Amino acid sequence: MQVVIAIFDRFTILDAVGPYQVFTQLPGAEIIVAAQSRGPVTDNYDVAQLTALASLDEVPRPDIVIVPGGPGQADHMTGGPLKEWLVAADATSTWTTSVCTGSLILAGAGLLAGRAATTNWLAMGELARLGARPCEERYVFDGKYVTAAGVSAGIDMALALVARIAGDEAARGAQLGIEYDPHPPFNAGSPATAPAELVAAKRAASRFASA
């Protein structure tokens, strides 16, 4: 089973590495980090570089597509190699998935029209404008399309996906393998639980218009 994580300049690296680490725990998964061309791809902070060991052209028919988010998402909404690859790969994929604003790329490619989906909490309005039905869930399954909320949500999404693919026991094994027993020291990981002034400040600084 081939899993392609399609990265791009100014992506958010945890969006990609969270699901990556979960899928390393699934026996038989061949994971490939790919980009428009082989070589290092730099994240949105210009600090972390993950290497694409394949070009998108080299992996035209993955079983599972994972598209991370990040500010660079905006470069792939109206055309270009990533969008073209995604549409073609989706035609034969078993699962087409995203993390954070990666769902905007899926939606921009026309893959989420009328579908239930999620994204970064700041991009819910944008997701709606692109024709999807935003759901405030940690991850959303709609047919073969699976979308995760912001950044760290890709870990939860990937565990749920492993369960669909290989069963609950495999997913529990993956969870124990990455010792995912989360104990955040605060309860501020969503706009529903974070202090109101913090939520307002993040909204004010966001590149997205409010919903």
Place this chain on the structure above:
Amino acid sequence: MQVVIAIFDRFTILDAVGPYQVFTQLPGAEIIVAAQSRGPVTDNYDVAQLTALASLDEVPRPDIVIVPGGPGQADHMTGGPLKEWLVAADATSTWTTSVCTGSLILAGAGLLAGRAATTNWLAMGELARLGARPCEERYVFDGKYVTAAGVSAGIDMALALVARIAGDEAARGAQLGIEYDPHPPFNAGSPATAPAELVAAKRAASRFASA
């Protein structure tokens, strides 16, 4: 404030990227991924490559040291450039931290003698043999030494550390910034909650002797 994440061949990439993503949310943090020499460093699955943009020699005095784990940890227990750098960097660091079996490297360098610490659940016995006092906690503070449990625990540890450095409100902001509102679909992320047969199978396959 300089944060150096010191990686090495056959590290576990989420150990490094979890804390990285948390620290990207802390204003004023200069984060540097470093290794013995500049260039791509490959993870323990030989699939993910993270680039070291600095050599360890170039960052001798970080404020915060973060050492990930992974099977490659075993190469750095008795000497070599990473161990030498770590001992020297620790002499002036404000915080010296680890994720997963990275704490074995800290312990091997003599930094955790008699100290409360944690590590991957499978390596608790090894941590004790190296002179630390293992604690079954998600993360452990003992003076300036902060150690996290396996793989994904680096996210929780980094949030707690951001709180110590910059206050609870900064940590809540970081948590919301990475939308860390974990909802794992199963409750199997620690040996205390995973099915007993799964725990036994992982112990049997482990490179570490039982505690």
